Amino acid sequence: EAQVTQNPRYLITVTGKKLTVTCSQNMNHEYMSWYRQDPGLGLRQIYYSMNVEVTDKGDVPEGYKVSRKEKRNFPLILESPSPNQTSLYFCASSLQPGRYEQYFGPGTRLTVT
């Protein structure tokens, strides 16, 4: 089954404790992206990766890191989480960026206390 998987689905952590949210797709997609969803703000792009060689910041990259060492995986890293990073996070992928559909993972609900 073609899908984007994220882990964990739920995470409660404390301020400053490094964490990684994994994202994997099995569709051989070039483009991958991370979003956060907050009430009243919709989805905002954190980072995106055009392919394994090109990764760039989205609109809200502060406090996040990503890596794209292989095509299928695109982990999101929070080196020192803070309460303002409490949010619902989605990973997405598409064959190519632009006019192609994005496929979204099921989401990771993160709470930082």
Next chain:
Amino acid sequence: GNSVTQMEGPVTLSEEAFLTINCTYTATGYPSLFWYVQYPGEGLQLLLKATKADDKGSNKGFEATYRKETTSFHLEKGSVQVSDSAVYFCALSEEWASGTYKYIFGTGTRLKVLA
């Protein structure tokens, strides 16, 4: 900068009513436009899209037309069902720097359909 503006919800309709959710955008070039739907507890899934001016996207009875002159992409459905209750997001994709693309989403419109 580029942006997507959607009508605020929630929108509450009776079953079989006509639905319109407004979406307007600002962009410097020629974006592709999308409507995504999010059911409770799930990720977003594509509802329809249009990639150039005057294109009409359609799916599951929903329609939207890419209007460059009014920079709009309004979502419509002639007769909604209870199962259409969800959050709807308008989005655009545009080339940002040479060869790179960014996506911008609206804030989402919650639709509730009553039986």
